[in-house]
Amino acid sequence: MTNNHVTVLEIDSKALEHNLNYFKKKLNASTKILAVVKAFGYGSDGVLVGDFLKDKVDYFGVAYAQEGIALREAGIENPILVLHPQIVNFNDIIDYKLEPTLYNFKTLEAFLQLADERLLMNYPVHLNFNTGLNRLGFWHSDLELIIAKLKESKHVKVESIFSHLAASEDLEEKEFSINQINNFAYIVKQIYETLGYEPFLHMLNTSGVINYSKAQFDMVRVGIGLYGFGNDDAETAQLKNTHNLYSVISQIHLIEPGETVGYNRAFVAKAPTKTATVPIGHADGIPRSLGNKKGYVLVGGQKAPIIGNVCMDMMMIDVTKIDCKEGDQVIVFNSQQMIEDMAYASETIPYETLTAISSRVKKMLK
Numbered sequence: 001m002t003n004n005h006v007t008v009l010e011i012d013s014k015a016l017e018h019n020l021n022y023f024k025k026k027l028n029a030s031t032k033i034l035a036v037v038k039a040f041g042y043g044s045d046g047v048l049v050g051d052f053l054k055d056k057v058d059y060f061g062v063a064y065a066q067e068g069i070a071l072r073e074a075g076i077e078n079p080i081l082v083l084h085p086q087i088v089n090f091n092d093i094i095d096y097k098l099e100p101t102l103y104n105f106k107t108l109e110a111f112l113q114l115a116d117e118r119l120l121m122n123y124p125v126h127l128n129f130n131t132g133l134n135r136l137g138f139w140h141s142d143l144e145l146i147i148a149k150l151k152e153s154k155h156v157k158v159e160s161i162f163s164h165l166a167a168s169e170d171l172e173e174k175e176f177s178i179n180q181i182n183n184f185a186y187i188v189k190q191i192y193e194t195l196g197y198e199p200f201l202h203m204l205n206t207s208g209v210i211n212y213s214k215a216q217f218d219m220v221r222v223g224i225g226l227y228g229f230g231n232d233d234a235e236t237a238q239l240k241n242t243h244n245l246y247s248v249i250s251q252i253h254l255i256e257p258g259e260t261v262g263y264n265r266a267f268v269a270k271a272p273t274k275t276a277t278v279p280i281g282h283a284d285g286i287p288r289s290l291g292n293k294k295g296y297v298l299v300g301g302q303k304a305p306i307i308g309n310v311c312m313d314m315m316m317i318d319v320t321k322i323d324c325k326e327g328d329q330v331i332v333f334n335s336q337q338m339i340e341d342m343a344y345a346s347e348t349i350p351y352e353t354l355t356a357i358s359s360r361v362k363k364m365l366k
């Protein structure tokens with residue numbers, strides 16, 4: 001990959017492995033692990049992460065077919081669950097041996113028809129049931145019809161049945177979550193009684209594993225936890241940071257009181273000021289809302305506030321009190337704390353801060 005943009009996201013493989021082992025210890029030895037590598041491995045690189053984890057996990061999970069194809073093209077052979085496939089991609093899904101989630105009658109019928117046309121036998125598919133998130137999934141009341149359709153087809157085999165919690169991180173919603181788990185178990189019981197075989201089961205994401213590990217069933221789907229975030233400070237402290245975003249100082253300016261920095265002259269110097277220009281901007285995933293001292297980076301171990309408006313390709317920081325020069329390293333983040341600070345300062349959560357890191361940023365696994 002040629003990429004001369006010096007801003008780099010380093011993915012820490014030791015931290016990934018530590019985090020994976022942290023979750024493994026919380027689970028029964030027989031529970032399978034699906035590593036969620038959708039959205040470019042939460043803003044890093046799904047292929048690099050997948051390649052590193054392929055011998056350490058059972059399954060990979062992606063949202064869309066294209067993300068699974070990228071893993072296959074990199075030679076990754078684990079089963080890959082596509083959580084939110086689109087009917088137009090079903091042929092690709094089959095060509096690349098990806099395993100689709102079927103979540104409504106439209107996807108079920110389309111896949112059964114294609115499986116028939118392509119003479120597939122026992123092709124693995126996964127059924128998603130809605131137990132309260134109301135995002136994707138069959139309803140409990142769909143059961144009879146689903147079973148009837150599946151029973152008359154030899155072309156597909158239901159590999160697993162799953163559901164997804166709506167508020168697994170929020171213990172104030174414990175009653176709701178336990179209800180979801182119980183409803184899921186009830187749906188499964190009926191399927192087991194009528195389908196004629198027993199697909200494996202999964203329900204928990206990262207905070208589900210942390211809060212409801214009794215409901216681990218046969219597999220768990222861990223995403224954000226692999227990348228260093230639990231659902232509270234105590235859990236996050238047990239995990240290691242995987243995403244380290246580095247840049248450099250391109251240029252330093254010494255400006256006089258009354259001079260301004262950046263578009264719309266948003267920063268006005270009140271005193272002699274030393275500023276540094278850094279080659280990372282909102283097109284790389286730095287929210288524009290972090291400008292005007294809402295966000296900071298580290299230079300020489302010290303906090304340097306972002307001043308003025310974040311530009312598309314760069315931003316300016318105040319390094320008046322920092323001994324630094326052109327070419328010095330800038331740490332945009334290298335700890336969970338810095339990622340959380342950045343997320344909260346831009347009124348979002350680490351999930352969004354991480355996945356916002358754009359494809360222009362070079363990614364490396366170290």
Ligand SMILES: *Cc1c(COP(=O)(O)O)cnc(C)c1O
Binds near residue numbers: 038204206221224
């Ligand atoms: C994204 C996703 C996950 C992973 O969730 P985390 O909170 O990141 O662990 C698990 N299951 C489904 C269905 C998802 O969409």
